Amino acid sequence: MTARDRRLRHAIFMRALPVIPFAVLLIVWAAGWEIARPPLITLPSPVEVGQTVRRLWDSGQLQANTSASMYRWVLGFGVGVVSGLLLGVLAGLSPLIARMVEPVVSFFMAISGIVWLPIAIVWFGLGTPTVVFIIWNSVFFLVFANTVLGVRSVAAVLEDGVRTLGASRVHIITRVLIPGALPHILEGLRSGLGFGWRALIAAEIIGASTGLGAMIYQAKEFLRSDVIVTGVIVIAAIGLLLDAGLGLVERRTIERWGLVTEGAGTR
Amino acid sequence: MRAKIAAGAGDASAGPQLRPRGSVTGSPRGPSRILPLLFVVPFLVIIAAWVLAKSAFGVSDAALPSIGDVIHASSQLIDWGILPYDVAASLYRIALGTALAIVIGVPLGLLLGTSRYGVIMFGPFLRFFRAVSGIAILPLLIIWFGFTETTIQVAILYTALIPIIFSTMVGVRTIPPAYRDAIETMGAGSARLIRDVYLPGALASIVVGIRLGVGYGWRALIAGEMLVGAGGLGFMIFGALQFHALGQIVAGMILIGLLYLVIDRLILAPVEDATVRRWGVQRG
Amino acid sequence: MVRRSPARAGQLLADHDVTATSKRVPPTRQGGRIVCRGLAHTFVNARTGESVPALDTVDLVIEPGEFVTVCGPSGCGKTTLLRAIAGLITPTQGQVSCDDVVVRGPGKDRGVVFQELAILPWRTVRRNIAHGLEIQRVPKHEREERVAYFVGLMGLSGFEDKYPHELSGGMKQRVAVARTWAANPRVILMDEPFAAVDAQTRLTLQEELLRISIMSSNSIMFITHNVDEAVFLGDRVVVMTKRPGRIKAIVPVPVPRQERTVEAMADPQFVLLTDQVLHLVRGEVQ
Numbered sequence: 001m002t003a004r005d006r007r008l009r010h011a012i013f014m015r016a017l018p019v020i021p022f023a024v025l026l027i028v029w030a031a032g033w034e035i036a037r038p039p040l041i042t043l044p045s046p047v048e049v050g051q052t053v054r055r056l057w058d059s060g061q062l063q064a065n066t067s068a069s070m071y072r073w074v075l076g077f078g079v080g081v082v083s084g085l086l087l088g089v090l091a092g093l094s095p096l097i098a099r100m101v102e103p104v105v106s107f108f109m110a111i112s113g114i115v116w117l118p119i120a121i122v123w124f125g126l127g128t129p130t131v132v133f134i135i136w137n138s139v140f141f142l143v144f145a146n147t148v149l150g151v152r153s154v155a156a157v158l159e160d161g162v163r164t165l166g167a168s169r170v171h172i173i174t175r176v177l178i179p180g181a182l183p184h185i186l187e188g189l190r191s192g193l194g195f196g197w198r199a200l201i202a203a204e205i206i207g208a209s210t211g212l213g214a215m216i217y218q219a220k221e222f223l224r225s226d227v228i229v230t231g232v233i234v235i236a237a238i239g240l241l242l243d244a245g246l247g248l249v250e251r252r253t254i255e256r257w258g259l260v261t262e263g264a265g266t267r
Numbered sequence: 268m269r270a271k272i273a274a275g276a277g278d279a280s281a282g283p284q285l286r287p288r289g290s291v292t293g294s295p296r297g298p299s300r301i302l303p304l305l306f307v308v309p310f311l312v313i314i315a316a317w318v319l320a321k322s323a324f325g326v327s328d329a330a331l332p333s334i335g336d337v338i339h340a341s342s343q344l345i346d347w348g349i350l351p352y353d354v355a356a357s358l359y360r361i362a363l364g365t366a367l368a369i370v371i372g373v374p375l376g377l378l379l380g381t382s383r384y385g386v387i388m389f390g391p392f393l394r395f396f397r398a399v400s401g402i403a404i405l406p407l408l409i410i411w412f413g414f415t416e417t418t419i420q421v422a423i424l425y426t427a428l429i430p431i432i433f434s435t436m437v438g439v440r441t442i443p444p445a446y447r448d449a450i451e452t453m454g455a456g457s458a459r460l461i462r463d464v465y466l467p468g469a470l471a472s473i474v475v476g477i478r479l480g481v482g483y484g485w486r487a488l489i490a491g492e493m494l495v496g497a498g499g500l501g502f503m504i505f506g507a508l509q510f511h512a513l514g515q516i517v518a519g520m521i522l523i524g525l526l527y528l529v530i531d532r533l534i535l536a537p538v539e540d541a542t543v544r545r546w547g548v549q550r551g
Numbered sequence: 552m553v554r555r556s557p558a559r560a561g562q563l564l565a566d567h568d569v570t571a572t573s574k575r576v577p578p579t580r581q582g583g584r585i586v587c588r589g590l591a592h593t594f595v596n597a598r599t600g601e602s603v604p605a606l607d608t609v610d611l612v613i614e615p616g617e618f619v620t621v622c623g624p625s626g627c628g629k630t631t632l633l634r635a636i637a638g639l640i641t642p643t644q645g646q647v648s649c650d651d652v653v654v655r656g657p658g659k660d661r662g663v664v665f666q667e668l669a670i671l672p673w674r675t676v677r678r679n680i681a682h683g684l685e686i687q688r689v690p691k692h693e694r695e696e697r698v699a700y701f702v703g704l705m706g707l708s709g710f711e712d713k714y715p716h717e718l719s720g721g722m723k724q725r726v727a728v729a730r731t732w733a734a735n736p737r738v739i740l741m742d743e744p745f746a747a748v749d750a751q752t753r754l755t756l757q758e759e760l761l762r763i764s765i766m767s768s769n770s771i772m773f774i775t776h777n778v779d780e781a782v783f784l785g786d787r788v789v790v791m792t793k794r795p796g797r798i799k800a801i802v803p804v805p806v807p808r809q810e811r812t813v814e815a816m817a818d819p820q821f822v823l824l825t826d827q828v829l830h831l832v833r834g835e836v837q
């Protein structure tokens with residue numbers, strides 16, 4: 001066997017490996033369904049799920065709910081990131097403020113997300129504002145905390161180095177601190193992304209009538225497990241896509257600059 | 268500021284957050300005696316803003332309870348025995364869910380971590396299910412198990428399981444192969460290897476994973492309780508909505524936050540520190 | 552070349568009067584006999600499909616109780632050879648047997664001291680040294696005796712309850728050596744164990760190793776880059792060619808280990824030997 005053949009075989013093997021568990025799951029699911037034939041309310045067959053996807057797509061329900069969810073997420077995430085970054089950089093500049101603020105931020109992170117749901121419903125009622133607020137809540141504190149950490153952890157020596165070149169304060173902030181804080185900031189964004197998306201779904205399940213979360217919750221009322229499974233798969237897929245998207249950003253920036261943080265190797 | 272920020276509330280997409288990076292370089296001229304107490308300042312600011320909102324801006328009770336309302340509601344709940352019951356129910360669930368997740372997750376993680384293709388084969392599979400949060404499968408669980416305790420427990424277990432499996436896996440894989448080789452050349456079998464090399468070696472990582480698992484599980488717990496309505500803190504604050512008992516809601520929120528912080532900072536974090544520091548295990 | 556100070560040589564034997572300690576010396580196993588027949592190994596990079604020949608036909612016999620040193624240029628396959636004998640890799644060709652039993656995997660009859668740090672950071676010095684004995688289910692009091700002996704022998708007294716991260720590089724390697732020796736395997740394989748240690752400590756460790764080997768009967772294979780070290784320690788010095796490695800020459804060192812001191816090393820005979828080996832190795836590097 002030539003080296004090329006070996007390489008090819010190895011590459012195919014490596015690609016095939018991750019697919020196996022999914023394939024096994026699918027087979028067990030289909031076979032189990034054939035054997036047990038549970039009613040629709042309990043578990044749909046893979047085929048039925050496929051049909052449901054088709055149906056929801058054709059009726060436009062899938063798109064409508066997905067776009068409602070995405071819209072809220074973008075809003076919540078966007079505002080959360082911007083506010084988190086701005087305040088984070090400001091707070092990070094002063095060691096005193098950074099240290100002072102830490103316990104409060106930890107406390108609000110402990111209750112971030114759906115814990116605010118009841119009070120958010122009181123304030124905004126059911127629907128989009130509540131959901132967006134919950135998302136913002138989840139994202140903001142995470143991004144803020146990581147930004148502060150990032151700014152603080154930029155080695156003082158980098159800052160001093162540029163200062164001895166006669167740089168202004170603003171220059172230091174924009175050209176040294178922010179790029180230097182980028183690994184932590186991106187880490188915060190990555191966490192906030194997943195967190196925000198999950199908070200979105202949770203908020204929609206309980207507090208909204210449109211969106212993917214609401215869709216799967218309503219399906220429960222009608223015992224449509226096929227709709228739920230479909231919704232869950234879509235939710236997971238979008239979550240993964242968002243995460244992959246940010247991974248791309250990371251590759252272009254911090255990984256290229258060799259500023260990879262611990263744990264990056266596990267992605 | 269410790270890098271464990273992402274740990275409690277953040278996502279495990281990067282696997283365990285390993286050793287804290289960077290530290291706060293305090294001002295060299297800072298007043299060292301006052302410093303530890305400074306953390307109350309932001310809380311005081313919040314309380315001041317709260318009081319101001321009520322008195323100066325006259326925010327109605329329908330939107331924001333007064334501090335007095337909250338305190339009153341808390342003592343009421345304690346008197347009626349509701350609060351202790353709900354707290355106990357929530358704590359019980361998270362404890363059980365976490366314990367099960369450890370018992371199932373650590374061995375699985377060890378298995379996957381020590382096998383040559385385990386990580387490659389199951390990595391994406393696990394990552395997919397991580398994207399399906401415990402909260403998203405709640406409707407499905409409700410169909411299967413109804414509005415019962417089981418639903419909540421399964422949701423917590425499912426949510427906590429994946430970070431624990433991942434971090435165990437990663438922990439095992441970062442053990443230098445020389446350790447395993449050395450013990451093998453002394454004639455050790457698999458049981459010995461697990462006990463003497465893999466478990467201690469992966470322990471720091473496992474503990475981080477447990478912390479993450481508890482963080483996620485706690486959220487799944489609250490969400491589950493809100494939906495299922497079988498007691499617990501989540502149910503308490505959600506149920507209070509119907510009676511517009513804002514004092515109760517806020518009291519519940521504060522309690523939920525404090526409880527989580529106690530579990531995470533006072534119980535889990537010291538364990539994590541002790542493990543890493545005691546053995547001086549350097550990573551990254 | 553680093554010179555040994557004459558003062559140290561005298562100290563070497565005075566500090567450790569063999570007869571005085573011989574009562575406490577724990578019994579050592581009869582050394583094992585290693586036979587490598589037609590041993591060769593090629594690494595295949597699964598991803599790129601490239602094959603890299605590391606070892607090319609080695610026939611070597613290590614007699615019981617012998618101290619064999621192996622040296623050669625970087626990448627010549629010394630470590631591969633050691634790992635094949637240890638059973639950590641399966642050679643693509645040929646066979647290794649220990650006492651007429653074919654080697655199929657690692658085992659307690661062939662102990663290894665690794666180049667990189669392999670003592671467990673979560674065990675104290677004492678528990679690390681005891682590890683092999685634990686695995687062999689040696690009874691507690693006998694275990695403690697052996698551990699105490701090796702702690703004293705390797706100069707680790709006072710550090711028994713410290714963790715590795717509290718020790719210097721040299722001390723960590725002492726623990727590694729103590730651990731393998733305490734477990735008393737028939738064959739001891741050492742892969743450049745002193746490479747990461749500073750020059751002065753290295754000399755001390757070499758002397759300690761020689762001393763232990765005099766008092767015990769295990770077979771030893773010791774890999775090193777350092778020609779001085781190879782000649783000082785070995786009964787025979789195996790010189791390997793550059794990659795893929797074969798045995799180029801085997802140079803016997805006719806001086807008995809007990810007589811190896813600095814004065815003896817300055818002997819013309821020794822100097823000649825060292826130059827000879829150096830010349831052989833450098834011939835491969837060019």
